[in-house]
Amino acid sequence: xxxxxxxxxxxxxxxxxxxxxxxxxxxxxxxxxxxxxxxxxxxxxxxxxxxxxxxxxxxxxxxxxxxxxxxxxxxxxxxxxxxxxxxxxxxxxxxxxxxxxxxxxxxxxxxxxxxxxxxxxxxxxxxxxxxxxxxxxxxxxxxxxxxxxxxxxxxxxxxxxxxxxxxxxxxxxxxxxxxxxxxxxxxxxxxxxxxxxxxxxxxxxxxxxxxxxxxxxxxxx
Amino acid sequence: xxxxxxxxxxxxxxxxxxxxxxxxxxxxxxxxxxxxxxxxxxxxxxxxxxxxxxxxxxxxxxxxxxxxxxxxxxxxxxxxxxxxxxxxxxxxxxxxxxxxxxxxxxxxxxxxxxxxxxxxxxxxxxxxxxxxxxxxxxxxxxxxxxxxxxxxxxxxxxxxxxxxxxxxxxxxxxxxxxxxxxxxxxxxxxxxxxxxxxxxxxxxxxxxxxxxxxxxxxxxxx
Numbered sequence: 340x341x342x343x344x345x346x347x348x349x350x351x352x353x354x355x356x357x358x359x360x361x362x363x364x365x366x367x368x369x370x371x372x373x374x375x376x377x378x379x380x381x382x383x384x385x386x387x388x389x390x391x392x393x394x395x396x397x398x399x400x401x402x403x404x405x406x407x408x409x410x411x412x413x414x415x416x417x418x419x420x421x422x423x424x425x426x427x428x429x430x431x432x433x434x435x436x437x438x439x440x441x442x443x444x445x446x447x448x449x450x451x452x453x454x455x456x457x458x459x460x461x462x463x464x465x466x467x468x469x470x471x472x473x474x475x476x477x478x479x480x481x482x483x484x485x486x487x488x489x490x491x492x493x494x495x496x497x498x499x500x501x502x503x504x505x506x507x508x509x510x511x512x513x514x515x516x517x518x519x520x521x522x523x524x525x526x527x528x529x530x531x532x533x534x535x536x537x538x539x540x541x542x543x544x545x546x547x548x549x550x551x552x553x554x555x556x557x558x559x560x
Numbered sequence: 561x562x563x564x565x566x567x568x569x570x571x572x573x574x575x576x577x578x579x580x581x582x583x584x585x586x587x588x589x590x591x592x593x594x595x596x597x598x599x600x601x602x603x604x605x606x607x608x609x610x611x612x613x614x615x616x617x618x619x620x621x622x623x624x625x626x627x628x629x630x631x632x633x634x635x636x637x638x639x640x641x642x643x644x645x646x647x648x649x650x651x652x653x654x655x656x657x658x659x660x661x662x663x664x665x666x667x668x669x670x671x672x673x674x675x676x677x678x679x680x681x682x683x684x685x686x687x688x689x690x691x692x693x694x695x696x697x698x699x700x701x702x703x704x705x706x707x708x709x710x711x712x713x714x715x716x717x718x719x720x721x722x723x724x725x726x727x728x729x730x731x732x733x734x735x736x737x738x739x740x741x742x743x744x745x746x747x748x749x750x751x752x753x754x755x756x757x758x759x760x761x762x763x764x765x766x767x768x769x770x771x772x773x774x775x776x777x778x779x780x781x782x
Contacts, residue, residue, distance in 0.1 A: 508678040
């Protein structure tokens with residue numbers, strides 16, 4: 340079994356038993372959607388303008404929660420130490436963490452997205468699939484940068500606070516691109532959407548490559 | 561010796577600069593006296609970009625060479641960055657209030673500058689919360705590289721985002737030749753000031769490191 344698959348498998352088994360990461364992300368995502376319904380007048384015309392924003396606030400903050408959880412799990416019983424002792428390339432460790440974080444985020448989003456659609460009276464049609472596609476691209480970008488930043492923040496005092504401080508400024512392009520693409524799909528005017536999708540894909544590719552290369556500096560003793 | 565020369569040079573140039581800005585420079589036709597803020601604002605902005613380049617360069621160099629000298633440069637550049645981004649934003653807001661009638665707008669340039677400030681801030685916060693010297697350098701270096709990679713994406717996304725909503729243009733036509741002269745003096749003065757501050761900050765970083773080392777040595781001896 341290749342090391343990347345082994346790490347993903349291990350994380351999935353742990354998650355199946357504890358159900359901590361997905362459930363907390365899911366709960367948080369639904370709560371964000373709920374609180375936004377109170378913060379802005381529901382059923383008003385502006386509602387459709389802010390809907391993409393609320394969705395991505397929910398996704399990106401829930402992702403931070405999940406990332407914190409995934410690293411806390413490794414730190415708690417010195418599991419990270421064990422992973423580092425394994426004769427595995429450091430870059431593969433990173434790719435494995437990205438894959439498992441991405442999987443959990445997607446599972447949570449698969450449930451949050453229909454709730455979003457129902458709350459905003461959208462339809463389960465092609466539009467819904469398009470938004471799901473954007474969510475996959477955006478989530479991959481967030482997982483790519485989040486996995487390395489959460490490992491960095493795990494070294495600091497106040498780990499849970501440090502991750503959002505590091506991650507939010509760097510994920511601004513992802514949030515802008517995803518929100519713009521989502522609102523284009525919702526408004527039906529998809530002219531120029533491809534440049535946003537290219538930006539999301541480019542962001543993921545660049546960060547996956549750079550992080551793969553520098554990850555060994557993060558975990559070295 | 562080097563810092564003394566730089567210090568004296570800064571003093572002389574700054575006095576000349578203030579003379580140029582407040583007495584020599586002609587009044588701008590439409591904006592009047594307020595336009596003089598511009599002679600501070602532009603050097604502040606350029607210094608903040610310079611800090612970003614220095615931070616990125618120092619981070620890459622540290623990861624390659626593992627020499628703490630590069631980490632000191634990165635940390636100093638980060639602090640200079642937060643200093644100059646905030647000064648450029650503040651001077652810009654002071655200028656914008658009478659000219660545009662607002663302190664702030666989510667214009668591409670302003671947003672980018674604000675974001676640059678946030679990135680410097682998170683870099684410095686990360687360093688502040690890391691316990692060991694080597695960890696500080698290595699993780700600071702990695703974050704510096706990640707932040708540097710982020711800059712072009714930020715630039716692209718914010719440009720595209722804002723081009724849909726046209727905003728007031730910051731600079732219209734060309735500058736008057738007298739104004740150019742003032743601008744050049746101001747650039748020289750702030751360039752030397754930057755070099756002086758960076759030199760001093762790196763010297764302090766060296767001393768800090770020595771103190772930390774001595775503290776450890778004493779604790780280990782007890």
